[in-house]
Amino acid sequence: MKALAPGTVIFHRHRGYGVITAVNLLTGWISARFGSESRTLDLNLSTDAVQYADGEAILFRRAPPDRMPHARLMAVVRALHQAGYQKLYLYSWPKPSGLHWRWHLFTGKRDWMQRSWREGWYGSGADYNSNPVMGWGDNPGATTEELIHALAKFDPQGLAQALGRDEDHAAWFASVCDALLPGYMYSLDMQRPEGSPLIDMPPVPVMPVRATLPPYSGPDITWPPGWAGLWSKVHVMPAPRINLTGLPEKTD
Structure with a gap:
């Protein structure tokens, strides 16, 4: 840029x-x-x-920007799935306030509740509003290809862990992208009604990524493969490990 x-x-x-x-x-x-x-x-x-001066046009974007990065991340994941990196997963869920949605890319084993954390592979829509980047050396407004190139350069070891086949999840994700992109994103948040048990696999929540878009009215989105039974109790993410040595730790 x-x-x-x-x-x-x-x-x-x-x-x-x-x-x-x-x-x-x-x-x-x-x-x-x-x-x-x-x-x-x-x-x-x-x-x-x-x-x-070299003749390249200066274009000012008049269209309103995405207020959250999730749809852009979905396009990145779909492109990487098509390239053979099918062990790459995108988890999205709201903050307790409901005003912003968090996101987390993770690789390797498909374990939504005990997924591994790598620096730069997660973020919040609240941070994105003030600084519209994913956090791995990308530029605001970067294309899908540019985001993938920046991620591969930022953490090649982490991206290598996504190389492999997970065909049922990749097929599910492709169908979700076809239904939602470019204007909508999904949230893997299963609300527990107050004083009631969980509803068995309700439709996946869907939100527009721009304020000018109407509420989603397309087909219901199903939950990812292997999701059944994961929400038998309240979802609490494990606290990050405390490093008392002062030395950098190896990341899986």
Whole structure:
């Protein structure tokens, strides 16, 4: 991602080469100087066809961004499944407040309740709102291919553990992606009604990833293979191990 800041050299189809003097990325307007040192020109990045000095277009995204990263992560997992990394799983569940959803990618054994944790493979929608990155060296707005490349570069040993076959889960995940992407995400959260036992495998909760989308009205989403019986008690994630030695620990 190229810098867009005061001092960036740009090219305009009518004015030629110039230098940016001010940028407002909240509105998409910039000020630039073309030839005259005493006068600047205001330009809109959405409509004025501003380019970098090498001719690459500067495009200001007018569409509202995803308010949560889960749909982007689903696309990453589906692409990796298709490439043979089928032992890769995406767990999504809400924070107690219900305002944001957490996410966790894990590899290796398909054990939802006792899954392994690797730094950079989990996060929260609350953090994503302020800094829209996954946390493994990716850039905001990165494509699926760019996210995969960044993850492989960030933790090649971790990604290698996802190499293998889990065909029933991969088939389930592909069907979920076909039904939900690009605008919706699933949550693997089975609510226990107050004072009542768990409902046996209700439809998987589905939420839109953008505020402008209507509530999901598509077909019900089934639970992942092997999910039955996992929610016989309240789900409490194990606390992270405490390291008292001060030395780095090996991650499985």
